[in-house]
Amino acid sequence: MAICEDRVIAHVDLDAFYAQVEMVRLGVDEDAPLCVQQWEGVIAVNYPARKRGVTRFDKAGEVKKKCPECILVHVEVLTEEREDGKEQPKAKVSLARYREASARIFKLILREIERVERASIDEAYLDLTDMVKKRRVIRDNDENLGRASDCIVLGEELDPSRKDDLSLIIGSEITSDLRRMIREELGYTCSAGVAHNKTLAKLASAMNKPNCQTLVPNSCVQGLMEKLPFRKIRQLGGKLGVELEALGVETAGQVQCYKLEELSRRFGQKNAHFVFDIVRGIDRSEVVPRSKPKSMLAAKSLPGEQDWDGVNRWLRMLASELHDRMLFDEEVNVREARNLVISFKSGSVPRTTSKTLPMPRGQSNRLARMLEEIQSLLRITPSFSFPIAFLGLTATNFEEKPADNESINKFLKPSAPGNHQAPIVKEQASENENPGIKKWLQGPNATPDPENQADELSQETADFLLAKKLQRDDDIAASRLYSTGKSGRAPLKKPRRGTMDSFLQKAPD
Template identity: 35%
Template sequence: MEHASRSKQSRFTFAQFDALRKYSSNTPLRTIAHVDLDAFYAQCETVRLGLDPDVPLACQQWRGLIAVNYAARKFGITRHEDITEAKKKCPDLVLAHVATWKEGDTQWAYHSDPDIRAHKVSLDPYRRQSKLIFDIFYSLCEKVEYGGLDEAFFDLSKLVHGRICKVFPDIATLAETKQEMDRLEDFLPFPDMAAKDLRFEGELLPLGEDESLDEEDQDWDQVVFLFASRIIKEIRTTVWEKMKYTCSAGIAPNRVLAKLCSGYKKPNNQTVLRPCAVSRFMATVKFSKLRGLGGKLGEDITKAFDVPESGSIPFLLQIQLPDLVAALGEETANWLYHVIRGEDHSDVKPRPAIKSMLSAKNFRPNIKTKDQAEKWLQIFVMDIMGRILEVRDSDRDGKIRMPTTMTLHHRQSGEGARSRQCPIPTCPPSSLEETLFNTAKSLLRQLEKEGPGAYPCYQLSLGVTGFDSTITRNRAIEGFLVKPKKTPFLVPTKEPSPKQPVGLDSFLQPIEKQEVDAGVADASDHQGDDELSDANSFVCDDCAQRINIDHSLEHQDWHFARSLAEQLQADEHETQSTAGVQPESKPTGKRQNATNEAQPSGNKVPKLEKGQRTLFG
């Protein structure tokens, strides 16, 4: 006997169902996922060292922490905390210092006691692990957007359409008939779920208070999200089985909601937000948590409408659109009006073309010779080359991105900033590294010839822009950046034993295509609103923050000004002591000096603008 629901009619049309396979952003059946690697940098170090995930671990950069795993967070340890304070909270905390380039070396490495005066941070190990994970993502879904080393957006619409057609073959046949008859505006028959042994995977967010949904009365939007939850579960399981990394995910009708949901149940979980549950969920969200509303715009909205401290979205929902337009302008007001209602039609896009790359270093103490400067320029070039390699192997069109312009920024105490720029000579990919280094040395010579000389120098940065994508990959340039290895990287298939660490092999291998089956956080993980990628930012050696390239000089000025102020205070203290004057009493704290190691503690880290604190999972 047929189930009674067969006689019902769905509220969705064949056209809306067919739009799934076309990745339409307007169909109400659309389903988007956001996948976020849990405490990614810390996971990388846990895998590298062969530790159990339950072992408290933090990634160290100089005297501060840039990533903390969930086992360590249970002790109250946070990012940017001083390592001494962290050890007090958890004496068994494993501290894994990030890899660094050492002055004069030709390869980054994990050093036992890196010195900020002679080392520069390298993110290559994390880029390479990220690349392998994204290989898995791309193999399992054709529409994936790179959101950073540790997060990605997925448009699951077409995959879900295919699953439904397989599980409900009658619907697939009927849809083809309707299309031939040009009757796609007809309503779908109601899905019969009684005979299908299917269950949601993950945490289902509750429905609105005035809504109820019996299992046997699930319409096609419920079916769509059910299959989406199963697909994401499969993707997360594959990443764990092949790479031993856990992910958290959010599955929702659009990007904004999916991003919010991925941090709802962490770590190693997924949250499903069905369309019928959106209004109730949004009522619990602070509006500043929405992407784009955590910075100046959020502050302007709070002031303009006297938003209460709770910042709840229901308060903003009471404001009429004309009032929003009057205060914010038409474009911003319309965007805000829809986004606080959980509406977003933005598309999941492939990784944007790389526009620029930058490598920088603040020197403590200042460098004083041309030989020192050239050694650091060589490191900058190798750092940039590593990113060019990563982009080459991440681009699904298989094209080489060749920079066309180079800029060298140089800073001296009391002299401000100077820079020189020139075109990068045309060259084959096989000699790109040498060409970049020679070009950088040429720019340095130009600066050295000008008064008042180039040394002592407290900051250098090398940037390349104007990437050209006209050179197509071929066999001759497959390994033009690194020497090929005879033994390919093998992804561990078993949980690594603490007694048998994975070692550096998986982090040192060139980025090559791995064998994968054909088919990149909670509120503390992502504290910025605007996404920063490796391509448009760098990690400051002093404070471990990710800084937008456009803000690099201002940020480095801030560090220099702070160091100068601390030096003046130290000089004043010494003068007073010599003269027999008792210096003014000040709170005790960690001593910092402009010529010593930077010690970024929780109270010393500068307040950064929006978007400057991402990717530290």
């Protein structure tokens, strides 16, 4: 089987990330059951709560019946106070806590690893190939070469005398060191998979959760793929997966029985080659360095706002949320957004319209300037008509902030005559020209191109799919909920061990 032996790829996945963020924030003991709640539903469950039978999307009352001691923490809710000091009955959930925790984690990862692809808010692919090659030069004759103590190897034990196995061992050491740093410096546990390509690494990271890592040597790939339900493979869970099911197959091994010519007749040449390779554990896709969001979206689906008072309340809430995220991003990533995209959908028009403005520069009074320009633009836009069913604000087109001396030089440099131009307003006729908005509106069932999925949408797509899931009940009026838990954290525990067979039977994390 043509598995590349030169590459070493790791997939790192935070364990029950939303729940972990709340545990770290509140100082909850890691053995205490905890769930993140939105209104009456549960959207994140930590592992102690899972052991007690709690599942995602249980109702809060059901959780307390299954596990009376479970700590329920409500996701942060944004509201607007009225002049009398009371909260408006309208509220919107916020992912700020989780985005900020994710940014800190990725900042640490980038400090240690050069080639990082941010797959979602809580997972990343790491290309360790170059780091492994440098270490391998001095490790070839190391008689004490072993593997990380919290690592599980699928199949036979690794043989350091083999080049591909030695590479995985060194890659495992690098990954284990990174996970330890994330735990010690930030308080979060994560699981990881180490293999020779992205697909195998992602499969491996889910096998022995939580707080463990799994290695997939070349020698075990065929045995793994033969029994693996093909829907566990990334990019085979959507429309392509449905079409494969129509063949009457369930495992990757069963799909392997089809020749390339047969697959081409059914799925077309491009998809056929992808399926033919991927069910055999062959994945040539590169780790594309991408760790910073390309855009930031604050959006809200509305039941149909009928007047400017209602629209302005939501605009203030959305602009405030977006502005807070921009401030945090400027601090962490030292950059500024150049464009502000306003998207809206009228109840009588079956498409989303987007308009682009220059982002007000500088932090001084920027939120007020954003709101003023947004409101002024919408009031003179003929296509903005009531009722309004959707509002979205996007910060995009980021540029690095100049160093202080560069900024001074730019200020002192005279402008060429005739270079002063009025702000340009760009209009997008539909969501087709704004992929991030389109994906937000379509929901999680849209079918991606298996080879170009990552390039079609903004870096925040996975984040916003989670946001959509969180916000689906936002039309229910709610007030802030507060929860407390035990203080302190337990010492590191020996990770739970699992097996490949159990992974093949259980649902993914």
